[in-house]
Amino acid sequence: METPRQILKSYYGYDNFRPMQEEIINNVLQRKDSLVLMPTGGGKSICFQIPALMLEGTAIVVSPLISLMKDQVDALYANGIPAATVNSGNYGSSNRAILEKCQRGEVKLLYISPERLITELSWMRQCLNVSLFAIDEAHCISQWGHDFRPEYVQLGTMLHEYFPEVPVIALTATADKITKADIVERLRLRNPQIFVASFDRPNLSLDVRRGYSASEKFRTIMGVIGRHPHESGIIYCLARKTTEQLAKKLREKGVSTGVYHAGLSMEERNRVQEEFVKERIDVMVATVAFGMGIDKSNIRFVIHYNLPKNIESYYQEIGRAGRDGLPAETFLFYNIQDIITLRDFAEESGQKEISQDKLRRMQEYAEAQVCRRRILLNYFSEMTGHDCGNCDVCTTPPRHFDGTVLVQKALSAIIRAKEKIGFTLTIDILRGSFSHEITDNGFQMLKTFGVGKDVSFHDWRDYLLQMLQMGFLEIAYNEDRHLKVTELGKEVLYGRKQVKLAIINREDFRVKSRKERHKVEDSQVEKQGGKTEDKVLFERLRELRRKIAEAHNWSAYIVMSDKSLHILAAERPTTLQAFGDIHGIGLHKRDNYGEQFIAVIKEHEDALNVSCKN
Incomplete structure (x- = not known):
């Protein structure tokens, strides 16, 4: 049997585990319960996917959204891992066929909603060899969590009653102390090992702007978009009306923009989300209803047009940027009206005192004059002895x-x-x-x-x-x-x-001249592992990635991450062996797509050689 590290390399193309991943995997392999708190982009999925590949039977992954399940199944399939999802979006006969494949041992990971799982548990107990249960977005089970889902509550009793010997791993990106304790209690985790990874995401810049007018916000937003041409970003707004108005203004400026809020039909929301994930739309303007099902790794900026209602929501939302580890920007605008509106929401909520307290903490973060990253880490009980140097307070101390x-x-x-x-x-x-x-x-x-x-x-x-x-x-x-x-x-x-x-800082981020912008870009993405990246080649590789993704009806990042493309454009491998050594490229991707990428690289190199001779 392959070791976890060998599987990491052969299926995922990574040489090393991120912090805590290997310990979590070993705990699951010992059939012990686990609670994993790991930031968005921290690599939670590998913590249950690798044990699923090593244990006999099928791993059941509980996930709250169909779109999230589909993306993860597509990503596993692209890595050569047999996975499937049972959900209401499938035809009834399709769901039954998938369950039968699980029964025959042909599926290693089955993604399913909590509602559907509850209806299938009796069948699973009788007919299925379940290797483990992974409860994703586990904060949904807690009444203190920011996305409380009542249907999650039944899981604790039923899983241990029906499958007393099967390990349970609960995973979330956001949980304070009270939510963490509530997850353990409600899921009835048995002497769980609790793993809390670092919540630090140093690749995310943190910037807060207070008191900006609508026109000042818009100029700043256009500046951010100007720094990321044809790259993905999300802008979160408090009100549906604001999303519509802002998206209209962005389209008038030629920005490829989508709108997402709960007032749209399910069909329209699914359509625009797919357009964004498949990179046919660059910028999504949305209420916080958008994003929980987004597994997109190459989002380059997240902007909050209004103050979020709590730090958990804010942290999860900004965490959707830069999941590939490359630099990403986050901006938060807020003013007095945001505070008044959110205070009204808190007053009307079913948990008035808790909601008000969480809003106060969010307001304190926005109004702080000390390193913002230290405040965020402290909120999640992680202390650091130094400032981050990558937030507005650190880079421009207030006068x-x-x-x-x-x-x-x-x-x-x-x-x-x-x-x-x-x-x-x-x-x-x-x-x-x-x-x-x-x-x-x-x-x-x-x-x-x-x-x-x-x-x-x-x-x-x-x-x-x-x-x-x-x-x-x-x-x-x-x-x-x-x-x-x-x-x-x-x-x-x-x-x-x-x-x-x-002193009020009215600086805004206007789009720099073309010459200035190219200077910035050259200094930011010039070197990959000490070698100069060819930007023209990067764009050609990105186009090939898009074509492969469309042929499979996948999101582009599932074929190859931006980070892998940048390394390819610098290393320019011309053999399958060298191609397979690139970060993020496992054996399945090497064997299935390697020749196509190598052909583009060779063609580009030949064209360069001809140009040099002439």
Whole structure:
């Protein structure tokens, strides 16, 4: 029998395991239960796929989404591993034929939804040799998790009742302490070994921008897209209407864009998701309903147009970028209205206090002035003794000025309006705006009317947000969201306390000139293992990958990752042996696609030689 390391090389084309993978695999092979917390892109699937190949019988993989199951089955098939999925998208006779193949031992991994598994457990107990159960997206079983799925709850009792000797491995990318304990309890894991891999994703840059207007957000987004021409990215929005409006603006600028939200039909959502996964659409603008079923490795940026509701959701969503290990960008925009809207959602949720607490932690992250990666890692109980150097706080440390007078002006305006105004009216008073609401309430007669007219509306909005963050203001959600001056705020108002405000950085990421952009690209992707990458060859290899993927109705990254293509474009192997030594290329891919890729490389090399002679 092959060892786990030999299987890793022969099927997946990797020389070494990532941290903790080998220990997890050995624990499963010893038929012990496991709970695995590993970040998106950390290699969770290999932890149960390799044991499935080594143990007798069929491994049952519980997964919540059809699209996710299909992608994983396609990826396994591309590596020469017999896998299948039973789901509602198949014809009834097709599902039965797949189960019969499992019974004959012809399928090593069967992907199935929790609902379908429950209906098939009796048959499986009688007719199937089950090697292991892998519960993917295990946070769905916890009432504290951010994607609670009631149908997961029955699994704990039924699996151990029907299959007491079969090991269970639960896997998730996001779980805080309380969720982790809940998973163990609800799945009834037996003395599980708990593996917590590092949640650090150093290839992801972390950038937060507060108080940006819609036009400023759009310019920044266009700058990010300009740095990643014809590459994949996701933009998450809080509201369906925002997704539609933003996608329309992007299309008007010539950006290949799709829209995804719960208001669309299932057929349309499936269609646009497939277009994105198969690289016919570059940018997806979506609500958070999108992404759980995306196993796409070459997403180069993830942008949050609004503040997420909790750190778990945020971390999982940004984790969809850069799963191939190459550099990827993440941006988060937020403003006061996001906080108000999400606070309303938390108030209406079935877990009001927990939702409010998680929102506060998310807000603290967005407003932080210390290394953002340290905050994220700390949230998941992972400590680090150094800053990351790859977040906005590290690269552009905030600068401050004496803002005492500005704060006093704002607090005075709120007090003089008897604390019955919100953010917009406060700014209108300070800027001396004669709006209907101002004149109807006589606010133009206040002594503070117009005392801040030299500060722009956007800057006042940012300064008020900073005052809220520092505890000088609070929002009375039960009084039509009016602003109230706190006791700490009164200390400033009456001159007993000085205030430092952060200088507002209005930098945006405009598209650089073609010449400048090529300079950046040359410096970023010039070397692969010490050799110069040929970008023209990379594009030719990417086109071949696309054709192979379309012939199989696969996503392009299933054929070959971007990382493997970059290495091929640098190494330029011309033999099958050398091709098979490339990172991420196993024996099955070498034997099935090697000749086609080598032919393109040889043709390109010949053309270069002819060009040099001429």
